[in-house]
Amino acid sequence: MAMREIILHQPGDFEEWRSHARVLLAARIPPEDIVWRHSGESASLFADPAPLQPQRTISLLRELVTIADRVICHRDDGVPSRLYRVLWRSLDDRRLLERRTDPDTDWLMRCDKAIRRDLHKMHAFVRFRRVGEDETGRERFIAWFEPEHRIVRLAAPFFRKRFYGMDWAILTPDARAIWHDEELHLGPGGTRDEVPDHDVVEEQWRTYYGSIFNPARVKIAAMRAEMPKKYWHNLPEAQDIAPLIAGAEARVERMRETAVSLANPRSDKWRVRGDTETVVPETIASLDDLNEAVRACTRCPLHCHATQAVTGEGPRQARIMLVGEQPGDREDLEGRPFVGPAGQLLDEALAEAGLDRKTLYVTNAVKHFKFVARGKRRLHQNPSTGEIDICRWWLDQERALVRPDIIVSLGGSALRGLTGKSASISSMRGKVHALDDGARLVATVHPSFLLRLPDRERAKVERDQFVADLASAKHMAESLA
């Protein structure tokens, strides 16, 4: 079989390469029978073989086309040929791109990575200089850049999207991109002297660059890994790198020597004055005093990780008090009781029982959220009896201030907080108990218990029972009024 020679006239142009490749693939010309050349290289060594006849229809992998569009910009002369080989193989092996251990796939992915990195660096390191503005005030900018590969056409859309509201041109040795009158043009390469060698703002930029650098943590290799030297000559700030490094040691030494100095004498004038500790009321005469004191509570370690103490909420004249267990995730964030999922269920149940939450006093046995951090979630943990008993101090004062006729305990922790004893809800439920201050206790479950029931039948029964408990509290309160 005779060798075929394909001459590419526009290096990096995907359409030109692809149209050749499609014809060759359709004619079943294997990769080893083709020599790919760029025009301008040495003259043809082969006679023109017979024209190609399509022998099959081909369909290319879409992902491969996307990658090839980038990889053809690679400056390595062997790219058009090896890319054809990958394409050729992909017709028979549709999973070729998934075979990361295949040498051809490995080569392709490495080339693609090199292109994407170069592209990313071009997005980062192009530096525009201002060259004026038109009569409408639209500013014009121009930049000189030397990418490693022929990527101007790939990079241009990024700059169009970012700098839509100004005119700009990026010149490189191979090609230029111009954004003017809201149209993007690609053109031939240029030279550095088409771009002015200064911009007034560069002085500010270099000042910023020098000031943001921390001389106490010089890490030159880390800088050069991400900003290779080959880009430096087009970065205005790069001329400052050497002097900054040279002066770093002395700057740190100076900081060390002058470490101790007297306090700035003027600072007293602008400093925060006095004690900024939260003032906790000494005697508690109102719910406001009480809440103030609860917010400053450090009686147990739960305050260390919770956002805030969640105080009770509701009118002091409330005849019914609801006591839950402790704030949950949402309550902890908002600082209000029963505003999370359990709170929503409670609101619905209250409505069904004919109770208006605004007339009730709603609080918890424990005022801080207890949880364990697990990844992105905080998992609720039951408060210990010790924590409930310590927090009872606050609950007792709430009861003393509100003096409700009826107290509804939601769940076991509430029961413990109110009675000081651990008892099962089932043993207390359905009966009325007198508490030591004369209030009547209605024991029921916590709404979060209802949320956790997987069985829908059972959930419905339990929910009805919960509403019935709330309704009985309501009737009791009405009969006492």
Next chain:
Amino acid sequence: MSEKPILQKLAVLADAAKYDASCASSGTVRRDSTGTKGIGSTGGMGICHSYAPDGRCISLLKILLTNFCIYDCRFCINRASSNVPRARFNPAEVVRLTLDFYKRNYIEGLFLSSGIIRSEDYTMEQLVEVARLLREEHRFGGYIHLKTIAGASPELIAKAGLYADRLSTNVELPTEDGLKSFAPEKKPQTIRKTMANVRVGVEDAVDARKDRLLRKARPPRFAPAGQSTQMIVGADSARDDDILASATSLYSGYRLRRVYYSAYSPIPDASSDLPPVRPPLMREHRLYQADWLLRFYGFDRAEIMAGASDGMLDLSIDPKLAWALQRRESFPVDINRAPREMLLRVPGLGTKAVDRIIAARRLGAIRIGDLARLTASVKKVLPFVTTPDWRPGGLTDSANLRARFAPPPEQMSLAL
């Protein structure tokens, strides 16, 4: 006081901002200036436009509005009692600088913080005003990171979230005791409450988008790149264990996108009770590695600390390797059979390498020669894996396995 020229202000207020490690411009929504008279685009992984000789990325114009401060946090260059030169930008100057830099492609956007002047609310208002000017008056579509001043009112936080891509509140020191002794005016609870406000704002905005009735409806976004924080490492006596405990609690409680660990670094006119030492850069690096293990590799804190001693991570080897050396009975693992969770625990394999391995082994057994195409660190992986043609034999249990990876001691002091 006479007004300083802009270059001088820039020098002072950039110098004052450099101890904030965060410079990310990633994680926000895709947005561009197409069809507008403005400029600016965001999206994807963010772009580092330059690197300083400290190896840090320069992505944003990171400055303070002012370095006057009524607080006296002892680790901070801007504390009230410091003798550093002071300066203050007005909002228009910051806007001008941001746009001038952005148009020249120096930056992805603005990171604006401030010393506390007059009050928390007053300071926050000033920051919000800069962001508002950029977005509303100049149709700026680039990235904006605003510092939320702990203790600022929820209404101001809500406003900040409308303009900013990311908000951040620094916890500064990992423990309550540390904060009490080094930053007497800062209250951990106030910081947590501010973070809670941000999380609620972000989640409510996401819910509002999900629940919209019309697809065309555009409920306002709220800090689409979420929130982050920073802890200073090495200024107080907190151990790595305390630091990771604090980080875990913050990640879970406030859905932080990132916790930044910043090695305490000597500052001009430092307070006399701070260590005048070189910043513990290796410690900072190990903490970042541990943080990654927590978030992307399925480790929990106790496991990471199993490879530590006395609450401090091993400085000479990375925390995953330190863990694996303690748990040699779990190795070697079969590259071709092990579940993803176990592959993630193999020293030397990152998340990308694991993904590649899983994709490749579906199409045929992976042999030892294939490994080099799947991961860059074959040598590190070898003692911990098997393939049809490779068994580490006694290597996994050999007494000097640690020495294979730990650098000799004299290199260590250089690395620090």
